[in-house]
Amino acid sequence: MTQRLSLLLAASLFCASASAFAAPQAKNIIFFLGDGMGPTTITAARIYQHGEDGLLNFERLERTARIKTYSNDFQTTDSAPSMGAYMTGVKINQNGISMKDARAIDPARDANGNRTVDLCGENNGSITPTILELAKARGKAVGAVTTTELTHATPASTFSHVCHRDAAYTIARQLVPGGAGYNAALGDGVDVLMGGGRHHFTPWNKASNPKGRADGRDLLAELAKQGYDVATTRAGMMSARPGRKFVGIYSADDHLDYSLARRPEQPSLSEMALTAIELLSQDPDGFFLMVEGGKIDHALHDTNASNALADTVAFDEAIRAAIERMRSIDPGLENTLVVVTADHDHTMVLSGYPKRGSKVLDIVHDYASGEPKKDADGKTFTALLFGNGKVRPDSRADVDSATAQDPRYRQEAGVRTVYESHGGGDVKLYAVGAGSAPFKGTIENTQVFHLMKAAAGL
Structure with a gap:
């Protein structure tokens, strides 16, 4: 039975492959x-x-x-x-x-x-x-x-x-x-x-x-x-x-x-x-x-x-x-x-539970109060962050909405590197x-x- 299933699977894969390479x-x-x-x-x-x-x-x-x-x-x-x-x-x-x-x-x-x-x-x-x-x-x-x-x-x-x-x-x-x-x-x-x-x-x-x-x-x-x-x-x-x-x-x-x-x-x-x-x-x-x-x-x-x-x-x-x-x-x-x-x-990741309708480049705001949300150290943070990159301060400071949405603003990273790296995930x-x-x-x-x-x- 196992051999028969293997043959059927191989046949199906062959057919799928053949159909993928149909006439030009x-x-x-x-x-x-x-x-x-x-x-x-x-x-x-x-x-x-x-x-x-x-x-x-x-x-x-x-x-x-x-x-x-x-x-x-x-x-x-x-x-x-x-x-x-x-x-x-x-x-x-x-x-x-x-x-x-x-x-x-x-x-x-x-x-x-x-x-x-x-x-x-x-x-x-x-x-x-x-x-x-x-x-x-x-x-x-x-x-x-x-x-x-x-x-x-x-x-x-x-x-x-x-x-x-x-x-x-x-x-x-x-x-x-x-x-x-x-x-x-x-x-x-x-x-x-x-x-x-x-x-x-x-x-x-x-x-x-x-x-x-x-x-x-x-x-x-x-x-x-x-x-x-x-x-x-x-x-x-x-x-x-x-x-x-x-x-x-x-x-x-x-x-x-x-x-x-x-x-x-x-x-x-x-x-x-x-x-x-x-x-x-x-x-x-x-x-x-x-x-x-x-x-x-x-x-x-x-x-x-x-x-x-x-x-x-x-x-x-x-x-x-x-x-x-x-x-x-x-x-x-x-x-x-x-x-x-x-x-x-x-x-780059999108995280922190920003409210629907928020500007994606903004800092994260509390869903109920609308006030800027704070991290465990009491600092504001953006919805978009990076796993690594140049910007990882030794001590985090608050960031406001105007700064976060400036086209020149660089989001913070979790690990300081010379420049942000590629990610290995599928595309x-x-x-x-x-x-x-x-x-x-x-x-x-x-x-x-x-x-x-x-x-x-x-």
């Missing part, structure tokens, strides 16, 4: 990654924007799953191996960019003091093809859009292969068709690229570009010679020409701004996503596009919940705008798969459109790659 349906894939957007961040952003009974736009998508995020060598993952798992279907070591079994080696500093010298060496791990590369090989247009530096871990994991995520200057040169160090698996090049970190693409200059490239290469000029439209501002992006490849890098030597403080010369994530769709959708073979809300993670590392929630809302708005645009191109999303997920959690995934049915249950992050690959027949 998705001509287009848009993969949205909210960096660090764990379940508590989603809940808090929902309350922040819509109240307890509301929903973010992506929470309305019909398919949901729970994603395990551990890397090949750590329980709590770094962004690089987690995004690499989504992009390659392989568990990757901490800090590695789309390379299996690579040993991460910190880049060495060049004569200018910048970490530009790639020390990965030969025979250190093996390259694993990314879904962006597979899509390009099938003739599809491909793109990567982010609010971080373009060479940062998440976007880099779509188009680059290197043993350490901080080898940003090496990552940048892998994007230039025909140039030294180019990643030939990208064919004639990534069609749309947007983000920050222009210094990784431009020559070092002591006065004007002290974080620039020590090799003297101007990769943006090289990309222009390869037929790319190159933009450094929102206005330049808005004038991008269909039929041309495009690269937009909107910050000289850093990531893009938080949405609450975005300078007018920088486009919003929604504008970048819509521009990318306009350019990529010209390809009759379809496209693959990755869109990252990367500043969510940065705010959480800084235990700054206000910017984390505002950037989650901005990320949500980009998803809404992109889906609406795709529905105008592909009614019913019969040929388009949209996946929304996160690479890892953080240590959520939402999907809609062609080939979205198999996204369900609790699955490995590597399985997301295989489901997307099957949906598009890559």
